[in-house]
Amino acid sequence: MAQWNADAQQEILRRWQEEMTRHTKRVAKAMELGLRPSEPQVGQTPRDLIYRKGKARLYRYRPATETVHPVPLLMVPNLGISRPYIFDLQPGNSFIEHMVKQGFDFYLLDWGVFGEEDNGLTVDHCVVAILPIMVKKLLQASEASAVSLLGYCMGAPLSASYVALHQESPVRNLINMAGPIDFEQAGLFSTLMDKRHFDVEKLVDTFGGVPADFIRAGFKLLKPTADLSTYTNLWWNLWNDHYVESFKALNTWANDYTPIPGCFFKQWVGDFYQGNRLIKGELHLGGRRVDLTNIHCSLLAVGAETDYISPPACVKALVDVVASQDKEYVELHGGHISLIAGRKASKVAWPEVSGWLGPRSQ
Amino acid sequence: MSTKSSSEDLLEQWKESMQRGMDAWLTMIGQTPQPDIYKYWMPFFSQGMAPLSQMLSQDASPDLLQIWKRILDQGIEAWAKALEKAMATETFASAFGKYMDQYVSAVGPMQKEMKKASEAYLRALGLPSRTQITEMTSQISWVETRIEELEAKIEQVLAGVASLQSALEKGGTQGQR
Structure with a gap:
């Protein structure tokens, strides 16, 4: 009994020492972060600029495999709000790097960072002018005859609208990752942007566009405990160099908000959130009606269980409305961002996407 | 072993007290006029800290730090859920809309005046304005x-x-x- 007590005491002492060492490292790392802050290196996967139109850029990522799948992939992210380097955060924590290593000929559409001069940009222009030219340039560069589209967040309804309007376009596969389609089920945003409470016209008429600070305030308001949780976890893991490096990259992105052009925002809120016109088949872009039943290509929709920006039901709606025979909905653990960045994403979400798309890209 | 189970009991007590706090907070959200929020959440936090200090006085094991982190995470998560529920209400959406409207009405004219003044200043210096x-x-x-x-x-x-x-x-x- 006496021996057991002595062993137990030794064990407790050892663990306290371990905890103290961690704590010392925490303090040292906190001082380093405070006194010598360094910019994290993001977006390091090699790429080439293929085409530019206005602020929009089309990038092609250099292949990492001897052969690539014959059908290239175009990723269409959200417009404004945040920067697309979240998809290529850091080596080992990059969706793009993962897809390139899986043999995809990967293209990224970067909508750009908008200024006052872009306040006239509309959803129409993005869907009937920018997306078609980007697809065309991609097909020229890749010499492929078909393409897959992957829309993330706001990029998904834009991609779906493009596919529905351009039936002549050789889109073989469409992926909706955390993209809202049925806006009546879009949770908090739907409630807050309800036309009875939210006057989008007044906001845009006053500011011209939606300033980045405004967007930051909106997201902080929607998840007021996010910063508390982030910094508590940071403190807890400060002893871990790998965690701190990932944190720095993700935190840089999470605070790097970008403006949304005024006309685009007015249309986005009015037609999509307040009118829910996309799913109802009442949305008109470029003078033509967007009918989602015109989508016949293979479709994968990926929702995240705790996504408060695009709750699962509003993502899944696309699967229910399209005419595709080959369609699938997958719901994964986590939230909006954990589909695209972080350890869980690399273990679950990315292999899910590449595993579905690989055989359909031959 | 008994210390661990007493820690778990305290954790359960903490969760229960947390739930009571959340319920009170959610009930309060639906009421008008809005009562003093601090009146509600300060006792709630004090209530939450009590089991932690009790645990610390009973057990000096480093496991306590893990338990403390779990408590903290659960607390934050519970708050996040409670706030999310509160924000999903019509009352909040309406209050948010009113706040936005007031903000835009107040900031809009001020911003226009500032823009006018800075453009006049730049013109006087012979420099191009933002509009140009x-x-x-x-x-x-x-x-x-x-x-x-x-x-x-x-x-x-x-x-x-x-x-x-x-x-x-x-x-x-x-x-x-």
């Missing part, structure tokens, strides 16, 4: 669009010429045969 730069970039963008349209038309014409040429070549070959 914006106009210029819009013009550049328009020229870019026109060039792209012309490029697309030239591509179309070239494609037409190429198909015509191949048709003529085919016709020539067939004629020779």
